[in-house]
Amino acid sequence: MLGLFGSNHSEDERALLRFIHTHFGFKPKKLRLFQQSLRHKSAATEIKDGIKDSNERLEFLGDSILDAVVADYLYSRYPYKDEGFLTKLRARLVSRTHLNLLATKMDLDSLLEMNLHESVKHKSLNGNAFEALVGAIYLEKGYRFTRKALVKGVLNKLVDLQSLEKTESNFKSKLLEWAQKNRSKVSYEILQEEDFGYQKNYVVQVRIGGKIKGKGKGTSKKEAEQAASGEAWKIIQEEP
Numbered sequence: 001m002l003g004l005f006g007s008n009h010s011e012d013e014r015a016l017l018r019f020i021h022t023h024f025g026f027k028p029k030k031l032r033l034f035q036q037s038l039r040h041k042s043a044a045t046e047i048k049d050g051i052k053d054s055n056e057r058l059e060f061l062g063d064s065i066l067d068a069v070v071a072d073y074l075y076s077r078y079p080y081k082d083e084g085f086l087t088k089l090r091a092r093l094v095s096r097t098h099l100n101l102l103a104t105k106m107d108l109d110s111l112l113e114m115n116l117h118e119s120v121k122h123k124s125l126n127g128n129a130f131e132a133l134v135g136a137i138y139l140e141k142g143y144r145f146t147r148k149a150l151v152k153g154v155l156n157k158l159v160d161l162q163s164l165e166k167t168e169s170n171f172k173s174k175l176l177e178w179a180q181k182n183r184s185k186v187s188y189e190i191l192q193e194e195d196f197g198y199q200k201n202y203v204v205q206v207r208i209g210g211k212i213k214g215k216g217k218g219t220s221k222k223e224a225e226q227a228a229s230g231e232a233w234k235i236i237q238e239e240p
Contacts (some may be wrong), residue, residue, distance in 0.1 A: 016111055023106055024149040030140050036052070037132040039061075040114035040125060042199070045088035063094075063136030069134075069147045070094055075154055092164045096223060099127030105158050108133070124219050171229035178236065184209040188225050189213070203230045208236075 004056035008015065017039070020028055028034050037058045044054035051057075074086050092098060102111065103126035112129055132167050138146045179186045185208070186195060192203035204216045213235055216227025 008225040019106075019108075019111060023153045024137060025153060026141065026145075026149070028136075029139055030136075032060075033136045033139060035113070037059045038111050038129050039111055040112060040129075043113045055129060058132035058135035058139075059128050060135070060182075061138065062131035062133065064100075065138045065143070065146060066094055066131055066134050068143075068152070069150050069201070071157075073151055077161070078175040089161070089164060091170070092167055093159065096124050096127050097191055098164070099130050100124060102154060103127055103130040107131075107155075122221065170226070171233045172226050175233055175236075178209060186227060188228065190221065190224075206232050210231060238240075 009031075013035075015030070016034060018029060020026065020034060021232060036053055037055050039053065039055050041052055041054035041056060043054035048050050067090070070090050071086070074090055074093075078086060078089075108129055109126050112125060114125065115130030134146065134150065138150060141149070155160055178185055187207045189205050189207070190202060192201075194201040199219055201217065201219060202221050202224040203215065203217050204221065204227075205212055206225070206228040207213065214228045214233075216224045216229070218224035218227055
């Protein structure tokens with residue numbers, strides 16, 4: 001494997017090259033682009049006019065490309081399912097929770113470049129980096145190759161579609177629907193908001209009928225509300 005990637009690369013560079021070759025089947029020419037895809041803004045330096053060489057722009061691009069690939073994949077995989085089914089399954093597959101899981105399965109976290117204290121690290125960093133990596137693949141190889149690489153190396157190998165079909169990921173929506181049927185009021189309250197400059201952390205609690213039913217943490221209010229809703233939904237299901 002050393003011969004394939006050459007001895008002129010550092011150990012970290014060879015690890016990244018092995019990772020891309022193993023999961024996506026090619027050796028990248030624009031190595032700096034892929035290094036950037038795994039660089040959190042806490043470890044980035046400014047390029048121009050406040051823009052840093054972090055993975056945020058690549059994450060934005062990869063998010064859109066991944067949506068298109070997954071939509072294409074599910075449309076072909078389920079020729080007799082309606083739009084509602086496909087929309088829900090795509091949402092579950094590209095949800096932050098599921099992308100974090102995929103990144104962990106691939107051991108992507110071992111390649112991330114960041115300057116964060118352990119107390120503020122969040123699993124969403126892995127999912128964000130995965131999207132940025134998709135963006136980098138697209139820029140170097142184009143859409144057709146990216147789709148083929150993701151289907152072969154990720155969707156067919158690491159995704160359990162049967163489990164996703166049975167999984168409800170939008171707990172907030174499910175909780176609000178339940179509350180409406182049971183004539184209960186749902187409210188969310190931010191308990192804590194930390195701003196580290198390069199990242200924000202939120203702690204949110206949810207009340208149902210005035211009673212606290214769950215708490216959750218996240219790097220966005222939406223993510224924290226979903227986490228709190230998931231905890232509340234679990235409690236509701238266990239109540240008589």
